[in-house]
Amino acid sequence: MPLARTFDLLAAAVAERRGLPAFNVITLEHAEAIAAGAEAAGTPVVLQLSQNAVAYRGGRLLPIARACAEVAAAARVPVSLHLDHVEDTDLLRAAPGAGFSSVMFDASALPHDENVKATAEATAWAHRHGLHLEAELGRVGGKDGEPPLGAHAPGARTDPAEAARYVAETAVDALAVAVGSAHAMTTRTAALDHALIRELAAAVPVPLVLHGSSGVPDDALAAAVAAGMVKINIGTALNLACTPAVRAHLAAHPAATDPRAYLTAARDAMTATVEHLARVVSARA
DSSP: OOOOOHHHHHHHHHHHTOOEEEEEOSSHHHHHHHHHHHHHHTOOEEEEEEHHHHHHTTTOHHHHHHHHHHHHHHOSSOEEEEEEEEOOHHHHHHTGGGTOSEEEEOOTTSOHHHHHHHHHHHHHHHHHTTOEEEEEESOOOOGGGOOOOOTTSTTSSOOHHHHHHHHHHHOOSEEEEOSSOOTTOSSSOOOOOHHHHHHHHHHOSSOEEEOOGGGSOHHHHHHHHHHTEEEEEEOHHHHHHHHHHHHHHHHHOTTOOOHHHHHHHHHHHHHHHHHHHHHHHHSOO
């Protein structure tokens, strides 16, 4: 089916009181597994490419973006393309021509006033070019290997009143908030502040986004959706499925040289992870 638009998938998720799973792509096998897992779960899904993933591809966006678009178009469920954690404005400007309908513009490392200014400018440009723009307020730790913040560290949680002002000042279409998760967690031990999620959902007039969802247990993910989270970003969980599957195959077949065998094992493991987490996230609240 044709590429879906992230805005439309989010609007449907909000109307149906369920979450929208969004999975990060690194390899083509990731994209194929995400589409297959979403088909098995019967749920729409977002394929996400981060700025880091583009850098891994030598900074060339189009080859992997076009591959993802072809995977999405062949899927039997609605799939949209999203460009994640973009700091480079040149990459932002490349998004419309590469098939993306949404971008997460990340100015969260800047001082607040500079964050507002840069994000407002990015949003205005995005809207002129038909893009849905997501931003982040608060600090979701664990980016690029940085340690996650403590639960009570300054800036570790998003303030609802500040979030409402930020959305009004920047005109963003979705807001990633800090509520206790962290990027790149390899254990599912994150403790979310569900009361804060409810406060943010009441204060902020756009869909809320949970980053670092790989570290959140199933029951807490479902509770987060029930409390008002909509877009649920998942990346590390796929790598935690992929890498052990490759290791296990190579350990069992030490003479193997054809990557198709171990990449098939990796893709199958990621597909199972996507199906499971998509069912958790997309269950109606």
